[in-house]
Amino acid sequence: MSPSPSPRPCSPLQQLEAAFRSYATRRPDEADTATVFLELLADDADPFVRERLAGHFTASSWLVDATGTRALLTHHRKLARWLQLGGHADGDRDLANVALREAEEESGLTGLRVEPELFDLDRHWIPERGDVPGHWHYDARYVVRATGSEDFVVSEESLDLAWRDIADIASDPESDPSMRRMAEKWLAQKD
Numbered sequence: 001m002s003p004s005p006s007p008r009p010c011s012p013l014q015q016l017e018a019a020f021r022s023y024a025t026r027r028p029d030e031a032d033t034a035t036v037f038l039e040l041l042a043d044d045a046d047p048f049v050r051e052r053l054a055g056h057f058t059a060s061s062w063l064v065d066a067t068g069t070r071a072l073l074t075h076h077r078k079l080a081r082w083l084q085l086g087g088h089a090d091g092d093r094d095l096a097n098v099a100l101r102e103a104e105e106e107s108g109l110t111g112l113r114v115e116p117e118l119f120d121l122d123r124h125w126i127p128e129r130g131d132v133p134g135h136w137h138y139d140a141r142y143v144v145r146a147t148g149s150e151d152f153v154v155s156e157e158s159l160d161l162a163w164r165d166i167a168d169i170a171s172d173p174e175s176d177p178s179m180r181r182m183a184e185k186w187l188a189q190k191d
Contacts, residue, residue, distance in 0.1 A: 012093035023118045033121050040138050048089040055136035059098035060086025061144035062119050062182050071166050075159040099142040108153030115143040122178045
């Protein structure tokens, strides 16, 4: 008897579809958001490139320190707000990899580790800037953990970086609403 064939590995698109479906199951209060991400994934126009101005995927990191009590935030140069690190997929269909790459590039930190399960989904409007019209970002967010030095380097994409206490982010009415949501999620899972 010949051995049964080993299962074919899922394509990155199938993995991402499964991740969005799993997210909807784990977070039924955010199932509508997951559905919008699934619809974009099924679109015939490539949703992984920034040239798709009807909306495209981005990925971000909820970058936490070794103790899990602080998150590294960027004072975003273009948006002039304190946000999580992240950026465009630029054709990469592995959004966890994009989140990790962006965290490394924007922080200068090494020894980072990304968790494969989606932490948060956020669809947000990016205003017109120069010759780029306003458009939607479909941001897949992953937990990234700092495992080595926490001495960051500010990149050209940021006005500044700072480690912020996660409880302070959750309670700060001036924080971006999606930042407060991620902080609350993080604190709830640690309880």
